[in-house]
Amino acid sequence: MDPIIRSLLDTDLYKFTMWQTMLHRHPQTQAEYSFVCRNEPAYPLAELLGDVNEQLDHLCSLRFEPDELAYLGALRYIKSDFVDFMRIFRFQREFITASVEGPVLHIRSLGPQVHTMAFEIFVLAIVNELYFRRFDRDAALAQGRKRLQDKIALLRTFEKEPPRRHPFEFFDFGVRRRYSRDWQREVVATFKNEVPQYFKGTSNVLLAKELDLVPIGTMAHEYLQTYQALGFRLRDFQKAALEGWVQEYRGDLGVALTDVVGMDAFLADFDLYFAKLFDGLRHDSGDPLVWGEKALAHYVKLRIDSHTKRLVFSDGLDLETAMKLYRAFADRAQTGFGIGTNLTNDVGLVPLNIVMKLTGCNAQPVAKLSDSPGKTLCDDQTFLAYLRQVFNVTALA
Structure with a gap:
């Protein structure tokens, strides 16, 4: 084996x-x-x-x-x-x-x-x-390497665009649906070497360790869902989960996931207290443009400077979509883009x-x-x- x-x-x-x-x-x-x-x-x-x-x-x-x-x-x-x-x-x-x-x-x-x-x-x-x-491994890797070079060429076009308030930064979120362990390593190492000005880390702790990259990640749906069954009033489970996170990390790992019961229900619980304590929000379902506008409107409502906060997008992204979202929000808030399948399993299959x-x-x-x-x-x-x-x-x- x-x-x-x-x-x-x-x-x-x-x-x-x-x-x-x-x-x-x-x-x-x-x-x-x-x-x-x-x-x-x-x-x-x-x-x-x-x-x-x-x-x-x-x-x-x-x-x-x-x-x-x-x-x-x-x-x-x-x-x-x-x-x-x-x-x-x-x-x-x-x-x-x-x-x-x-x-x-x-x-x-x-x-x-x-x-x-x-x-x-x-x-x-x-x-x-x-x-x-x-499947045919050689054909998949050949196609994957071609597409990887196309991605790098696309990223280099950013150098010709007018600068925006905040930089474009993306991360590898591709462990769970990768084509293979070795292919993920090749993809991550290539991005690190070729476009370090844009590629800022990986969710894969082993690759972060071995390639000297920043490990990226905070919480997933299971964390907040668990609080639905821990004895809190169901209406209060999101607030209990966020409070538990704040108490555990005391300012570190400050990006909150918003879609366990939908963005609107999340924002109803994400009051001034949490909005000040968390560094930003992560999108993982629904229209990302609508989500981003709701997040920024919420910060405005709470009189928080959105330039001090980060909007992280991670729902089925490819680089083209990430760039589109960056252009929509980068002059109003910090952004980050966690890309998974379309980085580590884009091999023609x-x-x-x-x-x-x-x-x-x-x-x-x-x-x-x-x-x-x-x-x-x-x-x-x-x-x-x-x-x-x-x-x-x-x-x-």
């Missing part, structure tokens, strides 16, 4: 930042995560079951190495007791299962959240790489639209009411209806 995951740092930074917060504040939480493929693969993912189980066995044999722990410990927002936890941590195989139902591959992790939450990115990277190993989402917590359903149709993942229609009622959110078609 050729192991896909060879280091436990080969994952997104926000896994560690959320992990630390949950370990410190809610270590007893039980959680369930479910794998879903949202598009039609070229062949049934069920065919990968044996290989997936082999890769999961290998993943559960890995531990953090001393140099990896030293790297984590050198990040100023990572606490020493969390590094001590990482020192003894190992994935427990009993907390994750893979099975098939007809052509459908099912992967489910269930157990203490501090033992299950980190499976997600590794599972997605494993399924992706196994899936694409069946149709990417898998796979996710592994938090679907239950403490034996209760949790959900995201996305600003985009098709992104909601929850089997409990009663809870979804209740969540929509509490936050006055209309169901999307």
